[in-house]
Amino acid sequence: MPWNFLEDRSVRSAEDTILQLEQLEDRQLLDAEAYLIDINPNGNSSPNHFAELNGTAFFAANFGSLGTELWMSDGTSAGTQLVKDLRSGTASSTPKYLVNFEGTLFFQANGGSEGTELWKSDGTSAGTQLVKDIFAGASSSSPKAFAELNGTLFFEANDGCNGRELWKTDGTSLGTSLVADINAGSGSGIPNGLFNFDGTLFFSANNGSNGTGFELWTSNGTSGGTQLFADLWPGSIGAAPGEFTNVDGTMFFDAYAGSLGRELWISDGTTTGTQLIADIVPGAYGSYPGELTEVNGTLFFVVNANDASNGTELWKSDGTSTGTQIVKDLQAGSASSYASNLVNLNGTLFFTANGGSNGYELWQTDGTSAGTMLADDLIPGSPSSSPRSLANINGTLFFQANSGSQGIELWVLEVTPPTLEITPDGGSTSADPILFTFEFSEDVTGFEAGDIFVTNGTAGTFTTVDANTYTLEVMPTADGDVTVTVADGVAEDLAGNENLGDSATIESDRFDELPRIVTGSDAGSGIVRLFDESGNEVMSFFPYTAAFTGGVRVAAGDINGDGILDIVTAAGPGGGPRVQVFSSDTSPTLSGPLMDFYAYTPSITVGLFVAVGDVNDDGFDDIITAPDLGGGPHVKVFSGQDGSLLSEFYAYNPTFTGGVRIAAGDIDGNGTAEIITAAGPGGGPHIRAFEGTSGMQMPGAATNFYAYAANVTTGVFVAAGDVNDDGLDDIITAPDAGGGPHVKVFSSDDGSLLQNFYAYDPSFVGGVRVGATDLNFDGFADILTVPGPSGGPHARAFSGVDLADLANFYSGLPTNSDGLFITGGLSVEPLAKPASAPFFASTPETGSSPPESLLSQWLQPKKAWTEDLDELYSKAEKIDQLFSGLGIQE
Known part of the structure; x- marks a missing residue:
């Protein structure tokens, strides 16, 4: 949904800008937390060059009266503010190529007098400062293509003497220096696409000699260790490799392949392991793959050539020719969806595309045709919101888009699955139930008592405290671990993101x-x-x-x-x-x-x-x-x-009618109870043992014997x-x-x-x-x-x-x-347990209730009988009478 300001949007001071939002009708966002933040109320803020620092998004944005400067946002209106006006007034410092290097933000910006140079920021105004004026004076070194290697930040820059070459910095002025003059003298090697692959810096460069053109180079961070890696397209033109991306230990990139045009390549870091994957679009132009992005071990990219069959669409590759294929032809035939702005957001690929009827809008895919769908039509119908600069900031999607009425502004889409923390609260040794609290990271729907699996306990009262907090009383059934578990996907947030499960265990010691x-x-x-x-x-x-x-x-x-x-x-x-x-x-x-x-x-x-x-x-x-x-x-x-x-x-013997007395016990140590029988009156003292599930006579020394003399028939x-x-x-x-x-x-x-x-x-x-x-x-x-x-x-x-x-x-x-x-x-x-009470049931014969007059007999008081036993048995006979009678017929 679009948003309007609740109050006047005039700015008291740039650093103290507070943005307030209001929901309007007729907008179908993925989530109530996906919203527009209107940074520039009088025009387009056009936020771009996003980078994450300490869970916060940093980016360049145009506030109008302040020009394009460094901003930050935690994804809320109140938490979206200017970091520093590097170039006072309406002029712009235009920060670009923001990168997080060891907890500090590095970027290029133009502070005015020193041109476009290397800056850094810790996220505060005071901590935002120039690192070094590499091209001294008003001229610009324009550093870019930042990449980390072994605790050092490498980049491309021009110091005015050596052309555009490979530089490095440790974040200090003294620690910022030229690494290698690849194209010796004033010429430029133009190292581009710097990428750390398995501890080695890969990039495209041109040394200006040997007729190699722009080819694949590597560096270990030293001048001597910076050298040509492979001449992929021999000759003066060069393969111009770029878009380096690591997918499960394999480096993908695009490069020219001579007469095949620009196509998709892979490398394992060796020259022999560097090769073309597939000629996706035959012909001298090639498929021109771009925006290479890894998601869940698969490479996604855009085929930018107008293929007669599919146009410019989204593709994927597993590193083989047969595994390189189109994901979905969003605009059938030779028409193009022009997929772009690819980003991996928590295992889902988000991108911008034109599906035909909705204009250029936000899309998502799980890598299958069926799982490729419109994520949000920010401007319903054929107009385009044209989302750009998509960035994953700590699991949240930040991007710029045109809402129509507010212009090109900052949008935030929350797609992080709600997490769950289960906490047991006491009760492990008392007679009271253990209270488990279930706290989700955000409001969820669909969570019920039946979604909770209890081990070694009985679930009791389930309470909804609020939309993200719930409690369950659990009464342990035995001493030991009492565990409650909630699986993934039993509840969802307002965006439809399914929860991540959790479990918690507490040891119960309340039983005797x-x-x-x-x-x-x-x-x-x-x-x-x-x-x-x-x-x-x-x-x-x-x-x-x-x-x-x-x-x-x-x-x-x-x-x-x-x-x-x-x-x-x-x-x-x-x-x-x-x-x-x-x-x-x-x-x-x-x-x-x-x-x-x-x-x-x-x-x-x-x-x-x-x-x-x-x-x-x-x-x-x-x-x-x-x-x-x-x-x-x-x-x-x-x-x-x-x-x-x-x-x-x-x-x-089935004809014996003296009755059978029975017991059960594990007489053979197999963990199950056997059935032990003895004959009633008229039968001999014959003890037998049977297997319980089959009724078969058990083998063994004590499974078929006479306990007394065989003629005892009592x-x-x-x-x-x-x-x-x-x-x-x-x-x-x-x-x-x-x-x-x-x-x-x-x-x-x-x-x-x-x-x-x-x-x-x-x-x-x-x-x-x-x-x-x-x-x-x-x-x-x-x-x-x-x-x-x-x-x-x-x-x-x-x-x-x-x-x-x-x-x-x-x-x-x-x-x-x-x-x-x-x-x-x-x-x-x-x-500790509640007081006991007597109880009764109906008779076996009739099922009728006892008469009122008998109630006093049911409610027997509890007693302990401790009287002496002397002279208890007055009717004794001699023990010799034990040995009389007949044995049992079998």
């Missing part, structure tokens, strides 16, 4: 790995209780209803992969085969495909046993089920990730844990009702007996249920036990190393003799 013990009732009240490692009750809940008295079987693991221990429950006899999963952080039933389901036909009411383990190594613990007494030995494995049935098999309970810290989960067993409290631990490595003890009074025959977890973090799994019916709710934990008493507590009232089930596990939870 907490050992947990879970008990479920065997009969009576169907309550589940969660305890810490010392037997302090953390919470309790009814997975079904308080009215259900069939008991609840429990297992523990991380089903949903959040690091928090999940409690898996199954109803006992009288309940349907419903499995539910609850989070141990006091949340209600978890959601997902495997959090509430029927493992078998809903009409089956024999009760279930459950176990948990990752059988397929997908990072999610899977759920294993088996029927209780009255059901067949039908084991099923359900995926914790998607709920699919991973495997199913019969652990024993049934056996089973658990798994690495009791001896050898990397393999060992197998823990205990008899069911009718057998004594005789606990055994078998090595999964060789089947040897690791532990062998009585968990309670040897005379107790109510059966013992077992579990395992590492309560004291010594690397050894500890053995958990609870008694069956007729025993009190006495939970115990024995050290896996030496059977030391680690925990000893009551799960519920000491007078309760319904029996318990037990399991254990580790939960990764925040150091």
Whole structure:
């Protein structure tokens, strides 16, 4: 869009000129930040000879009353101002050929009395001064063709004695001197197109002898090291090479090639490696390639001959004849777009061209025909704004163009992609979320919470602070690095420039790995209780209803992969085969495909046993089920990730109806859990181990054995844990009702007996249920036990190393003799967390809500049971009764 001044544009003083802008209608710029700065309100400022210094554009411009002088701009109206009026009044110093040499601006200018000479500037008025009056007096040395080599600035100049020759400067008057008098005497060698290629100065020059004309010369910065490099066109006319450009270590240039005319050449810095690429336009005139410019490893240039096929258009080359071709014929046929003013802007080529209907306007290309398009029609329709002097200033396009009403003025086009900085703000050790701030370098649109990828954390509240600042709360899911990442191209600025991505990481140290013990009732009240490692009750809940008295079987693991221990429950006899999963952080039933389901036909009411383990190594613990007494030995494995049935098999003879007790553990060290089974009442103490995804019998010393005498038919309970810290989960067993409290631990490595003890009074025959977890973090799994019916709710934990008493507590009232089930596990939870609350779910049979009168039973207070254990078991029988019954049929 064109711009008008908001206030009067009269100038108080040249150095203090402030430009203010206003947007008008009917201008379709690429970006709201692409605008015109009207330096000369009374005419054309015609800015040109742009150069960058410390991120600021310096250039020559005509203010009218001040003439053409040195100006600077940061791309804003307020930051566009005169640097210094080198030649006071309306006369012009006319700065040209501006170049940044080691942080100082060098250029030619006419200060008045000394003619056009070498000047320098640090960007301030006081720091803008004459370097040396090379052609003493009012005459001009007119230095130009600046190029740096090994910390020295080289250029062409005329001192009045030696003609136009090769000079150098270190920025001081004493350090400014003639390098070589190429054309000896008063004649001029006219070194032109100076270019540093691989540490050597290349240029075109004429030594006035040997009939070589203007040919390719080199210099190492000394007189003796300045010499003819190659006579490309033998004879007196010369090849006149120029437009030197480095493309990935190859120097491109244009030069005459005799009868082929002026064409495109390449050089690797050796004479043998200097050769013609292609005769682009046959004939004596040649293609006359110009404005050679590198973009992304490709040379772009303009074929300036009126080729009958294409006219004067934009071309490109990869350094081969076949790879030298037209980019796009903007004006089809022999008509010409007259592409010019080529510049590489952040990997995109911008240039001026006439596409036919829009006049001479600003174009851009990615090097393909489809990607060559009008960037901006500054004057809509057929009139031309004629952009010129295009320059890349720190990623922003500066140029001159004619807006029509304001004349030829300074234009700025912002095409730099918005950058992003992500900053985490505290929260690494507290219970609060970590706040990540996303700050773009400019206003963007399209940025959403879904564009942020979070690792080891859960995304929370996403807030738009303003158009370039956003925040996201992230709650870590485990200790370690929490990383948020934003990819490239998810948002764009007002110009349509896509953002550059970023990522940030902060280490979270807010979690404790907490050992947990879970008990479920065997009969009576169907309550589940969660305890810490010392037997302090953390919470309790009814997975079904308080009215259900069939008991609840429990297992523990991380089903949903959040690091928090999940409690898996199954109803006992009288309940349907419903499995539910609850989070141990006091949340209600978890959601997902495997959090509430029927493992078998809903009409089956024999009760279930459950176990948990990752059988397929997908990072999610899977759920294993088996029927209780009255059901067949039908084991099923359900995926914790998607709920699919991973495997199913019969652990024993399909006709056996004593039920199957199950556990899961890695008994072979392959990183996945195997399924361990034990027969229920009526079957022998037969322990088996199966591969979890196939249901196949596992090989090994402890995968198919009898834990007790073969004629023991009380049934056996089973658990798994690495009791001896050898990397393999060992197998823990205990008899069911009718057998004594005789606990055994078998090595999964060789089947040897690791532990062998009585968990309670040897005379107790109510059966013992077992579990395992590492309560004291010594690397050894500890053995958990609870008694069956007729025993009190006495939970115990024995050290896996030496059977030391680690925990000893009551799960519920000491007078309760319904029996318990037990399991254990580790939960990764925040150091500080909100208060827990009990919860409930519907019954497995009907799904109905419990009556109001039962609410007081659900809201169980948290308790720690520490009463003494003396005389707890009054109904003991002799341990000899353990050894009776029949073996299982197989």
